[in-house]
């Protein structure tokens with residue numbers, strides 16, 4: 001089983017970025033724990049601040065290369081028809097995740113461009129949203 005985790009813009013700053021919203025733990029630190037909790041699951045990780053690079057990664061992993069993708073598209077969630085189109089174009093299931101509870105934040109964060117093309121969404125569980133996303137892919141296999 002192989003689950004790719006993709007983080008979008010500004011998520012490279014986790015641990016330093018607005019800790020009251022996103023916590024004070026780095027993603028590398030969390031990812032080590034997540035990988036250890038699922039020793040039978042390969043978990044490659046990709047982060048980019050660039051919309052096109054995220055789309056390229058979806059294309060490169062979208063046709064059976066991995067069993068599923070857990071995607072935190074960051075602010076592109078709310079703006080990117082291009083990422084939504086890429087998810088619709090591929091056959092690999094994509095789970096949308098967010099650290100914060102976007103529905104309880106500013107109205108501009110309430111709409112997700114990608115929600116309808118993803119198989120599930122976990123938001124507001126802190127970093128545990130990623131584990132829930134991985135679990136979703138494992139349980140739907």
Ligand code: DQA
Pocket residue numbers: 009010011072073074075076077097098099100101102109
């Ligand atoms: C986020 C929520 C988005 O609204 C925001 O732009 C992010 C992070 C989250 O994980 O809570 O960058 O996706």
